[in-house]
Amino acid sequence: MKYQFPLTWFRGSFYLGIVFSVFAISAMIYEYFNNDEWNIQSLNGHLAYGLLFIYFSGKPMVDERIRYLKFKGLTTGFVISFILVNIFNYLYTYPDGNQQNAISSYLFALICLIISFVCFYVLKLKDEKPD
Numbered sequence: 001m002k003y004q005f006p007l008t009w010f011r012g013s014f015y016l017g018i019v020f021s022v023f024a025i026s027a028m029i030y031e032y033f034n035n036d037e038w039n040i041q042s043l044n045g046h047l048a049y050g051l052l053f054i055y056f057s058g059k060p061m062v063d064e065r066i067r068y069l070k071f072k073g074l075t076t077g078f079v080i081s082f083i084l085v086n087i088f089n090y091l092y093t094y095p096d097g098n099q100q101n102a103i104s105s106y107l108f109a110l111i112c113l114i115i116s117f118v119c120f121y122v123l124k125l126k127d128e129k130p131d
Helices: 008-035 041-055 064-093 105-128
Strands: none
Touching: 008 041, 041 105, 064 105
C-alpha cells in the first residue's frame, strides 16, 4: 500500500498565499498614502495568512526533512515572538491594566511568520552544510 501525503491541497496554497499577501501589501500601501496609517490590524492578519499559506506550500513539503525544518522554524518563531511581544507589551503598556496600544494578535501572527521564515532558512542552510 502506497502512502499518500494527506495535504495535497497545499500545492495550490502558494498561489493563494501570494494573492492574500499582494492584497494585504497593496491595501497597506493604499492606506498609507490615503490615511497616513499602514498598521491596519485586519491587513496584518491577511498578510500573516498569506505568509502562512506560502510557508506551508509546495511539493517540498512532502520531503520529511523539509517538513521537520519548517515545523522547527515555526515553533522557534512562535517562541521568540511570544517572548518578545509579551515583554514589549508589558514594558510599553505598564502600568496600564487595559494594555491600550499593545501589539495585537494579528501583528503577533505576522511577526511570528516572519521570524519563522528566517529561522527556516537559517536551519536549512545549517542542515545543508557538510560537516
